[in-house]
Amino acid sequence: MTAVQERQEQPGKSAEEERLEAELRREKQRKWFWRILGYIVVLGVWELSSGWVLEENLLPGPIRIIQTFPEIVATGRFFSSFGATLTRIIVGFGIALILGSAIGLLTQIKWFENFFRDFQTVGLTSPGLVWALVGLIIWGFQPMGWIFPIVMVTFALVSVNIAEGVRSLPKDLIDMAKAFGTPQHRRQREIVIPHLAPFIFTAVRFGFSIGWKVTVLTEVFSSNEGIGFEMRVSSQLFQLDVFFTWVLSFFVFALFLEKVVLQYFERRFFHWRQEVSTA
Amino acid sequence: MAHIKIANLRKEFGVGDDKVVALQNVNLDIEGHVFVSIVGPSGCGKSTLLNILSGIETPSSGTVDITQDRHDANPGYVFQAARLLPWRSVMDNLLFVQPDPDAPEARERCQRYLDMVHLGDKGDKFPGELSGGMQQRVGIARAFAVEPDVLFMDEPFSHLDAITARSLRRELHDMWQATGKTILFVTHDVGEAVELSSRILVFAKGGRLEDDITVDMPFPRDAADENVAVAKAHVLKKFEDLDLVAT
Ligand SMILES: Nc1ncnc2c1ncn2[C@@H]1O[C@H](COP(=O)(O)OP(=O)(O)OP(=O)(O)O)[C@@H](O)[C@H]1O
């Protein structure tokens, strides 16, 4: 909403415009105030609890973690572990995205929709832990051991979303294109894909967040690298400050992906929608 | 020049209790440089007829056949609702239906028709940023910009204010006169039909073609002109005789 108003800004502003702008500014300030306060309160309670409620060894506070962070980075393991985990999720979720899209698109065919319907539900509801264990039992530390659980947990999310998009294809626009004799490939590119884009986006957003969890889980069980592995090692060695540093870095990274990377792409793809989320 | 032939056309939707007969026993021969208005009460199959002619719907029985000089040419269609791609700019919406959107002439042509509908400066906007009437005008420009031999228009001016509608009616008329197109024009407005058409088709509920009136008066026709008023009264009388007046 704000983006559009900024674009149309003109030299002579009326009192009403200024009032509206001031109102929007205040709205934004209020939003940030509460958001930052959220951080202060949560981190504050955590810092205080460390030592008061639980021993500092059991629950290291945020200040301690910030101190530990450079130590981990210095070992060189920080980036290699993040890299390893990220590679896994990209490979695993990449496969799920391709597989899920194919299944989602195929649900246009009636028999396939019925044929596959309940397996989709199974994919959606089964817990990641089950697949992580199955992967470990069958493949051990081989790549399939982590690829399989990620794919199993996320592909249905993709296929369900794409199928939803396919079901709601805008018939009026497709008819319009047909009436004008627009070639098939242009129809696909200009109508079908833009229509499916938000569905794919939702799939990626949820798929990624669930994929993360499963990836880390598989690393805890069946890996000798990655964030999950680091968490396991540090907890086994009872280095809880290191453990929590990994946990927190993980949170920060997930937040960064969601709020910066995904939202950047969302704005780029959907700038035609005036109500892009301003969060 | 184009030639449209419709023989024993029938169109039904649905089955059993839901069955609707949208068109029946329609026989028509429309040839060359004519402006044909289609009038009739809501639900009498006007849009369905245009949809069948443009290939969106298929007939339940009977045949339609359109022959044109340029055999690969496509008709233009102004839909009852604008039907624009919400994720593309106004200009890109026009280019979308061009035979060769990358050709520089295509862009020029589209700009010319945007100017014609008084939206020359709105090419960069998204449809969602325009009013309903403006969107409708984009739909009109889009159909004109393919410069078709056959043009279907489904109540194109009904959402517009009186002044814009009058200006566009004039543009449409001039274009028709200048180009020798075949135009099929659905309207609720008998005055508009009499002002613009060389021929008026009157449809009745159930999709029957009830009357086929040739309007043989010189253009331009002024609504205030006595002959035009007489012709309009004549068509309205037919409506009453056929009991087509909306209740
Ligand atoms: N896709 C469809 N599915 C089912 N019924 C339809 C469909 N399209 C049209 N009909 C029915 O066919 C009949 C004719 O519809 P049509 O849209 O052609 O009417 P119209 O003359 O254009 O009316 P209006 O003046 O209100 O636009 C109506 O009874 C309508 O309900």
Ligand SMILES: [Mg+2]
């Ligand atoms: Mg209609």
